[in-house]
Amino acid sequence: MSTRQRLIESTQELLWERGYVGTSPRAILARAGVGQGSMYHHFAGKPDLALAAVQCSAQQLTAVAEEHLARPGTALERIAGFLNREREVLRGCPIGRLTADPDVIARPTLRQPVDVTLAWLQAQLAEILSEGQSRGEFSTDLVPADTAATIVAVLQGGYVLARAAGSVEPFHRAIDGLLALLASHATNG
Amino acid sequence: MSTRQRLIESTQELLWERGYVGTSPRAILARAGVGQGSMYHHFAGKPDLALAAVQCSAQQLTAVAEEHLARPGTALERIAGFLNREREVLRGCPIGRLTADPDVIARPTLRQPVDVTLAWLQAQLAEILSEGQSRGEFSTDLVPADTAATIVAVLQGGYVLARAAGSVEPFHRAIDGLLALLASHATNG
């Protein structure tokens, strides 16, 4: 693997664990096993490297979500399959996590991929809900865009509860509670 | 106001904005308008001061929630009133925000008040849901503990979506979506 790629991967891991503010170039270099010169050769500085890492994480998250959401089944089944996919719950969401970071929120270029990824996910879920409604699988009482925001919020908030508790349990309770609410609106579940 | 109190309040604000990792004693002192000596006189160091600030924020959040949840009305009305209470959405949750911080998660003494506060909130909501069920206001199909976790997760995740988007809109959509799901389970709404 190239030095450039190793730098990006190390940065991805550190951003996930410690956020932008808590990640220093020194720590990135130590994890990647390269010297400072390499980093400043491939990237303009910390913000530039962080942007590359965030874009990479956003791309990976999108790909995984797309793969799960594209599986066959009813709207409810596809959503449940996505929510119950394997996750490292206590590590949290590598993208959602960045919203806690003041420097990410303050820099439009860093915030943008976070915004785009979460908006894309909501749009995908809204589309699935809408299709489910037109197939008669789902109650037309629900507003797809609102329900989609609720679903993504449960996911992001579930991570918060799990990390606070030091246990995956509240995450799964939040998902189960959501699926129970959604199930009663499904006509073919 | 005492110097000690000013230090705690400055720390509360900075922890909310920047988290534990992003908050330096220097920044705290500058905001409080006191010298270093005062801080190390009243507190053992940064972790000790942060603990006092987090406990204070937890106490304040609990008091506000308690006040809203104790208002009269059906279970659904009380929950809706709590969810729609005035919030500084784009600032996020001063308690939930701390779960993104690696040093908070790593220190049991700092994590504990976060854990206790979010667990208490879930317990309160579960109690309201359970009471609603026994009064016939709410479907007995729902598991109160699961639904309570879902509600708190929507709140915490709503902040994430709002901060990512730089807009309060997705927060309110997530809340509206949740309330729509809950409303269909209420028999007196």
Next chain:
DNA sequence: GTCTATACGCTGATAGAC
């Protein structure tokens, strides 16, 4: 109690050798 002085390692970056 509160202040200033001092300390040492880390942050984030530049310069220049190889």
Next chain:
DNA sequence: GTCTATCAGCGTATAGAC
């Protein structure tokens, strides 16, 4: 391309004057 040297400033804490 990658390395090491060097830098001004910050992070966190201690010492000791007032």
